[in-house]
Amino acid sequence: xxxxxxxxxxxxxxxLRALSRDTHLTRLLVMLAVLVGFFAIxxxxxxFNLLTWQSMAIQFPEFGLMALGVMLTxxxxxxxxxxxGVANMAAIGAAVVMLGMAPRGADPATATGAxxxxxxxALATGAAAGALNGxxxxxxxxxxxxxxxxxxxxxxxxxxxxxxxxxxxxxxxxYGEVFAGKLFGLIPVPLIVFAVATVLIWLLMxxxxxxxxxxxxxxxxxxxxxxxxxxxxxxxxxxxxxGLYASLAGLVMLANYNSAKADYGSTYTLLAVLIVVLGGVNxxxxxxxxxxxxxxxxxxxxxxxxxxxxxxxxxxxxxLIWGGVLLAVITANHLSGRRSSHRTSKGQGQTK
Amino acid sequence: xxxxxxxxxxxxxxxxxxxxLSDINLEIRPGEIHCLAGENGSGKSTxxxxxxxxxxxxxxxxxxxxVVHKRLTPVEAIAAGVQVIxxxxxxxxxxxxMENLALNTELASKRKLVNWRRFRRIAEEAVAKIDFSVDxxxxxxxxxxxxxxxxxxxxxxxxxxxxIIMDEPTTAxxxxxxxxxxxxxxxxxxRGIAILFVSHKLEEVFEISERFTIIRNxxxxxxxxPEELNRRTFxxxxxxxxxxxxxxxxxxxxxxxxxxxxxxxxxxxxxxVSFSLRPGEILGITGLLGSGRTELAMxxxxxxxxxxxxxxxxxSPVRFSGIRAAIAGGIGYVPExxxxxxxxxxxxxxxxxxxxxxxxxxxxxLLDRERKTASAAEWVRDLKIATPDPENAANTLSGGNxxxxxxxKWLATRPDVLILNGPTVGVDIGSKHDIHEILRExxxxxxxxxxxxxxxxxxxxxxxxVLLMKAGRITDxxxxxxxxxxxxxxLMTGESDQEGKH
Numbered sequence: 001x002x003x004x005x006x007x008x009x010x011x012x013x014x015x016l017r018a019l020s021r022d023t024h025l026t027r028l029l030v031m032l033a034v035l036v037g038f039f040a041i042x043x044x045x046x047x048f049n050l051l052t053w054q055s056m057a058i059q060f061p062e063f064g065l066m067a068l069g070v071m072l073t074x075x076x077x078x079x080x081x082x083x084x085g086v087a088n089m090a091a092i093g094a095a096v097v098m099l100g101m102a103p104r105g106a107d108p109a110t111a112t113g114a115x116x117x118x119x120x121x122a123l124a125t126g127a128a129a130g131a132l133n134g135x136x137x138x139x140x141x142x143x144x145x146x147x148x149x150x151x152x153x154x155x156x157x158x159x160x161x162x163x164x165x166x167x168x169x170x171x172x173x174x175y176g177e178v179f180a181g182k183l184f185g186l187i188p189v190p191l192i193v194f195a196v197a198t199v200l201i202w203l204l205m206x207x208x209x210x211x212x213x214x215x216x217x218x219x220x221x222x223x224x225x226x227x228x229x230x231x232x233x234x235x236x237x238x239x240x241x242x243g244l245y246a247s248l249a250g251l252v253m254l255a256n257y258n259s260a261k262a263d264y265g266s267t268y269t270l271l272a273v274l275i276v277v278l279g280g281v282n283x284x285x286x287x288x289x290x291x292x293x294x295x296x297x298x299x300x301x302x303x304x305x306x307x308x309x310x311x312x313x314x315x316x317x318x319x320l321i322w323g324g325v326l327l328a329v330i331t332a333n334h335l336s337g338r339r340s341s342h343r344t345s346k347g348q349g350q351t352k
Numbered sequence: 353x354x355x356x357x358x359x360x361x362x363x364x365x366x367x368x369x370x371x372x373l374s375d376i377n378l379e380i381r382p383g384e385i386h387c388l389a390g391e392n393g394s395g396k397s398t399x400x401x402x403x404x405x406x407x408x409x410x411x412x413x414x415x416x417x418x419v420v421h422k423r424l425t426p427v428e429a430i431a432a433g434v435q436v437i438x439x440x441x442x443x444x445x446x447x448x449x450m451e452n453l454a455l456n457t458e459l460a461s462k463r464k465l466v467n468w469r470r471f472r473r474i475a476e477e478a479v480a481k482i483d484f485s486v487d488x489x490x491x492x493x494x495x496x497x498x499x500x501x502x503x504x505x506x507x508x509x510x511x512x513x514x515x516i517i518m519d520e521p522t523t524a525x526x527x528x529x530x531x532x533x534x535x536x537x538x539x540x541x542x543r544g545i546a547i548l549f550v551s552h553k554l555e556e557v558f559e560i561s562e563r564f565t566i567i568r569n570x571x572x573x574x575x576x577x578p579e580e581l582n583r584r585t586f587x588x589x590x591x592x593x594x595x596x597x598x599x600x601x602x603x604x605x606x607x608x609x610x611x612x613x614x615x616x617x618x619x620x621x622x623x624x625v626s627f628s629l630r631p632g633e634i635l636g637i638t639g640l641l642g643s644g645r646t647e648l649a650m651x652x653x654x655x656x657x658x659x660x661x662x663x664x665x666x667x668s669p670v671r672f673s674g675i676r677a678a679i680a681g682g683i684g685y686v687p688e689x690x691x692x693x694x695x696x697x698x699x700x701x702x703x704x705x706x707x708x709x710x711x712x713x714x715x716x717x718l719l720d721r722e723r724k725t726a727s728a729a730e731w732v733r734d735l736k737i738a739t740p741d742p743e744n745a746a747n748t749l750s751g752g753n754x755x756x757x758x759x760x761k762w763l764a765t766r767p768d769v770l771i772l773n774g775p776t777v778g779v780d781i782g783s784k785h786d787i788h789e790i791l792r793e794x795x796x797x798x799x800x801x802x803x804x805x806x807x808x809x810x811x812x813x814x815x816x817x818v819l820l821m822k823a824g825r826i827t828d829x830x831x832x833x834x835x836x837x838x839x840x841x842x843l844m845t846g847e848s849d850q851e852g853k854h
Contacts, residue, residue: 207718209710216707219696226655226693227708227761228679286698 024280024333028295035299039306046309054188058180058256060301061194063268064294065249067275068201069130069242071293074276076235077218077285078137078144080242084269085155086129087250091260092159093125094118094251095168102172111172118175122247129155130243134236152269159262169259179255190252197248202290204241214238218285267319274326275300277333300325356415357382357515357546358403358434363412365398372398373570376412380515380548383541387549387561391590391780392751395570396550400517404436405429417514433514437521441504445493450475452492453507478506482536498529505536509545516540517548522556526640527845534560552781554586555809568592583809591782599832600792602816605630608667610800611652611683611769616661621647622824625661629769634791634801636811636832639821640844645804646688648821649773652802653685654678666768679708684762686755688773694758695746702728702742705760731760735790752783759787763794770794771802776810788814808837808844820844 039047046052066083073080101114129151136147182188205211217224217234225231249268254260279296281288307313307321360378364371373395380386390396401407403414405424414421416432443452453475458466475488484502486495492503501521508516522530537547537560549557564581566574566589574589588594609628617623622644629635639645650656652663654672662669665681672678678685687693696704705728706713713724728742735756739749746757755775762770775791776784791814795801805811811818812832820828820843828843 203718207721209714209719212703212707212710212719216696216699216703219699220692222693223696224707225675226685226687228676228765229707230676286696 025289025292025295028279028292028299032295032299032302035302035306039302039309043306043309047306052305054182054186056301056305057191058188059190059305060297061190061252062249062256062265063271063275064194064297064301065197065245065252066268067272067279067293067297068197068290069245070272071276071279071281071288071290072201072214072238073144073242074281074283075218075285075288076214076238077221077283078235078238079148079273079283080130080133080239080246081145081148081269081273082129082133082152082155083242083246083249083272084265085152085159086126086243086246087253087268088260088262088264089129089155089159089250090122090125090247091250091254091264092162092168092262094122094254095171095260096162097121098171098175099168104170106172108174111174115172115175115178119251122251123244126243126245126247126250127240128243130240130246131236133243134239137239138232138235156262163260163262165262167259167261171254171258176255176258179252180258190256193248193252197245198290198294205290210234210237215286218287220286267322270319270322270326271300274322274329277326278329280333282333283330355382356380357384357417358548359415360399360403361413361415363399363402363409363414365402365407365410371570373402373409376567376570376572378565378572378575380546382514382546383544385537385541385547385549385560385562387551387557387564388567389551389554389564389586389590390567391552391782393780394567394590396567397519398570399567400436400519400548400550403429403517404434430511433512434517435508435511435513435515436517437501437504437508437519439519439523441500443492443500443503443507446491448489448491449479449486449495449503450488452503453478453488453510456507457510474510478510481509482506482539496529497524498526498532501525501533502536509540513545515546515548517550519550520552521549522551523553527841530556552590554581554583566590587781587785591780593782593785595785599812600634600795600814600816602634603632603796605632609664610666611802612664612667613652614662614664616648616651616658616663618647618651618656619659621651621656622821623660625821625826627819627826629800629802631768631798631800632795633817634795634803634815636815636818637802637804637821638806638808638811638818638840638844640806643821644824645806645821646773649685649688649771649802649804652678652769652771653683654681679765679767682768684708684765684767684770686758686762686770686772686775688777690751690755690758690778694761695754697747698745700743701732701737701739701746701749701757704746704757705731705742705764708761709764727764731764735760735763736786750780750783752779752787755779755783755787759790767799769800769802771804773804774807775803775805776807784810806844808840812837812840 066087069083070080095118097118098114101117102111106114133148133151136142136151137144140147179189183192213224213229213234216227217229217231221231253264257264275296276288276293277283278299279288279293281293304318307318356379358378358380360376363373363376365373376399378388378399388396388399398407402409405426405428408423414424416429416434419432421428447455450471454471457474458471472488479486479488482502482505484506486499486502492500495503505516521533525533540547549561551557558578561578564574564576564578565572566586568590584595608630610631612628614626616625625648627635637645637648647656651658654675654677657671663672664670665683670681672681691697696707702725706724710719713720713727725742731737732739732742737749737753737756737760739753746754749757772791776787779787788810791801791803803811803815812835815832818830818832818840819826820830820840830840830843
């Protein structure tokens, strides 16, 4: 009886059912648990410190938001390598507006207005940059990896020109106080921004026609066109969203560092791609789940913070570790994918 | 019975509990042309693999040239004179004809060095056996399908073959190439070599086969002579079901056409195509590959723009700016290649069905998941798609069921005109009949249907009018009630009378 009840519960709750079916999600959960367990045992004191968790929650939204955008593009069988460029360009734009409208010593009302205008401008910049990516991919038909690599250089170049390569600092204090602050002195605001952004993406992916369409487009672009999907518009909207999320990441970085610079977050490009692939999104498109990507974000943040607690592991090792993990995950996915496809083809052979 | 080349006795084979073959008996005499027929999944491929030593039988024996084998290795099978020519011919496309032919012999004799003169001699002898004139230095990948097949046959004959098994040999060939192949086969027969054809189409091998063995669900259901067989009994043996072979009867037609083409032209593809189609009709468009039939379909569906001429939907002229406009104009298109153009294989059956009408399932910006599920379930039920759960991926289904998904996708958009390009290619016979039945019902309910197909029985039986396309023009309009399949086939391939008029 109880078994049957669990069964109906499982089948009624879509995500639970998916979880029980999706071996990749299970694998990620195990990975997360192992990491948490390892650091909890080895570095008990540092790891169970509220400050550790708060600093993690301040940091991961930066690349987490970028990864969400990359995820969307990868579901359409594309990729967005320009996210860091978009983030820095948007953040620098916002900084320029704030510094221009509310120089040091401006009254709070002016500062508030300047911050509002700056945020709007940054998000608009991000969306426009993303739309440019989408245009290049969908209309000019440049392979996404080249198009976005090109625009990454382009956006970074614009950022360097604006700043002359120096950091923009001296923002109104209010900006940092709000966006790098903590709600009730406990929950970091970037975490809240990330949570809201994630819920919105989740709604978009599961509750709108757009969500279904980008999965279909990523699975088979020809069939999508033959089914009457407006593939151009879908791609432009996807890359626009990715740009928008990247600019949001830029705003979080601007608050966290209290400044903007053309080369902040330079390791985030690879990190975002790594997260999305680790989260189980198929680089060939059409496959992947938001939950997996969120888990991958947490895993990498915990890995990163955990490594920080070992003073003898230098930061210089980090790119080596990220690159190694990326290749290991892709190889593992590829091998297990091959095994499962082998299994299905064998199964089909047997029904013959 | 020792005069048999091959005698399979009581062979059974199961894979992981699935009985693929049970108690199969099959005898082939020297110089006999035997056809092994069965639907996809009936076990015919397994049987070939047992005969050629790839699989060991669980029970039963295989007797080749009087020697009884309980089990057989591929090498033993080849040594005993059994050669299999698979559908892909197993040739090396990146090597020349000569290399393809000589390689096996050279490898078998364990030579370390290459002697090109000996290579050429071996290859020349091999092609001479079937009077096959080919440039021996040509890369096999650049040959036509028919020539690749001849390379494979030449190679098979190099060892002392007594039985050649050919898997669906005529599927990718033109009529002329099939005739050439049959001449070669008759020549082999005269030399006492037996041929076992494997096929699921009666038309392809009927004229040349001397005996038929038909298997269904791993059992041999009939062994018979050609005169005991017609399409209906053949289908009955293959599927275990009885199908009416009735022609489509068109109902009463409204005067207003649903779709009209006036002198429609796409430069380089087809020109001056005119026809009109009324609701309730099933119009056949037939012609060989390259006759312009697919381009015409794509133009009607808005994928190509006409360079000249006019297209009218329900009496008013339209110029579709693209596929989306055509869909909005009430046109549905079941494409030629369902795997690349029709299906999202890894996505769920439900998503596949609703995708073309997904915008109608949105309420206040959000996808109405209940309506989506209901719509998918409705079509799965109506078109009898064999799945326990519409949430399963489309690639879990067979070809026939996948084609029903594509059909369902278009029916869900409630089109006025449904165009089907090769609606039953690669579909098993049972599903084929079901799909035809569905199309007739749709026409009966007032939909205008176009079937584009080179499957002559299909258009003859299911259409009330058939247009014949040749070299981009409509050359004939045929009444399936008075024209036989043979006549239509002659019209389709007979280039001579067309050229004679010039």
